Amino acid sequence: MDSTRRIISAQTYEGLKTFLFFYVALKYAVKSQRHLRARGITTSIREFYTWIAQHVIMLALRLPAARSRVRAEMDKAKHDIEAKLVPQGLHVTRHLALPEVGQTPDWITAEMDKMDNELGNTTDWKHGKLSGAVYHGGAAMERVIVAAYAKYCVSNPLHPDVFPAVRKMEAEIVAMTLKLFNNSEGAGTMTSGGTESIIMSVKTHRDWAYAVKGVTEPEIIIPTSAHAAFDKGAAYLKIKVHTIPVDPVTRRVNLKAVKRAINANTIMVVGSTINFPDGNQDDIEGLGKLALKYKIGLHVDCCLGSFIVPYLEKAGLAEGSNGKYKLLPFDFRVPGVTAISCDTHKYGFAPKGSSVIMYRDSDLRRYQYYVNPHWTGGVYASPSLSGSRPGALIAGTWAAMQFMGSNGYLESCRSIVTCARTIADTITTSVPELYILGSPPASVVAFGSKHPKVNVLEVGDKMAQRGWHLNALSGPAAVHIACTRLTVEKSDEFIADLKDAVKEAKLSPSGKGTMVAVYGLGNSSAVGPAMVGQLATAFLDTLYKA
Structure with missing residues (x-):
């Protein structure tokens, strides 16, 4: 009887093992099939090759000589990032601990002005040479938003019974936006x-x-x-x-x-x-x-x-x-x-x-x-x-939308989009080395190079030398500008600078600009993106160095 039970128990155990094996095999087979179907055979093979290449190169980089060389290059890049972002020198005043006695409002304002001067900020966003970044509604809008901030600077919509007006404004912002996108319900x-x-x-x-x-x-x-x-x-x-x-x-x-x-x-x-x-x-x-x-x-x-x-x-x-x-x-x-x-x-x-x-x-x-009814x-x-959320932001948003009104947004749309299309059309007709990506219907225009001797990222670097802050893209390599109200008055200057930048990039490319260097590193090898990732991490670390 005992032997019979042992036999049945062994058979049951073996049966469960077999079932578990086929269950796991089937589960991963389904996952693999879905993954392959989503990515296709070519992309799947490319991803597998990249994975293998990354591991092989990473193993090679563990060799003392290679590891030392990579560390030296990365340390230099990190130093360059820090030198660019963190104020250097004894002349820079640093506030690393709370003052013993609170400062006056006049001192605080003066110290902020001093910081701007000490850091030598040469980028004046009001000049309009930015891609996106600052979506400025004008001086009058700025005053309206500041007034709303002042009125609701301590408000917190987490407590709607204490700040009922902020709750109402948030609900109205959502309602107005929903109606704009045709869903009043x-x-x-x-x-x-x-x-x-x-x-x-x-x-x-x-x-x-x-x-x-x-x-x-x-x-x-x-x-x-x-x-x-x-x-x-x-x-x-x-x-x-x-x-x-x-x-x-x-x-x-x-x-x-x-x-x-x-x-x-x-x-x-x-x-x-x-x-x-x-x-x-x-x-x-x-x-x-x-x-x-x-x-x-x-x-x-x-x-x-x-x-x-x-x-x-x-x-x-x-x-x-x-x-x-x-x-x-x-x-x-x-x-x-x-x-x-x-x-x-x-x-x-x-x-x-x-x-x-x-x-x-x-x-x-x-x-x-998120609802937790059991919290003590x-x-x-x-x-x-x-x-907790800043009610002042809600009030500022509500004020901005009320100040602009539908007619204000309509005119804003017309001027910004007309500016973007003027840039796109002019590039198409007057800058034969470049082409526009797709047919962008709104405010963003991206351009790539169709000339074998023109690196579009080199063009982007040349534009940076002329004071423009544009965005570098990959897949394909391109540069874009997101037009704003600030760009509207600068479209002619943008085109003139772009034509000059293209000529210069064609005749005397340096290959050492920010756009070219980072893009080149990201595409130089299977581990290029990992290197760029390390630089990005170093950049984020640097943001918190006083």
């Missing part, structure tokens, strides 16, 4: 910026997919042109990302590749109107059809398009001459769109640190909330990442 919240809006949407769709569909290993699908905040949110929330290439001509995400990447774990797909790198938009209607068919979310990133793209049609700019610059449907009127992010602190001219994340309905928004401090509930 929708829902949303304010956030600290586009990154938080995007991360909140990723979190919302993750929790929705878990509750409604039982998804425990969530995945999202994004274009290569999508903002890095989607990767950041996925990294924070432990979500797998499938990155899909964009068409090299239209700069829109490949819908067939998106469809192949969708599987049972997909929680959302992403499209942009407009994207940050080259200012183009994805086919939101096509993505919406996929979202409806597979019952997944669709987030439209309008952080950069913000208060420009909703006004293009009203401004008569939804389509340019010869069919160029055509704006495709993108807002909540498109079936399948479940969320839209919009930065009020960009072309809404609100103070920095304000954005809105919108959802098709309040049922979806509830998955964004009482029931804790917050709508977004932050607990």
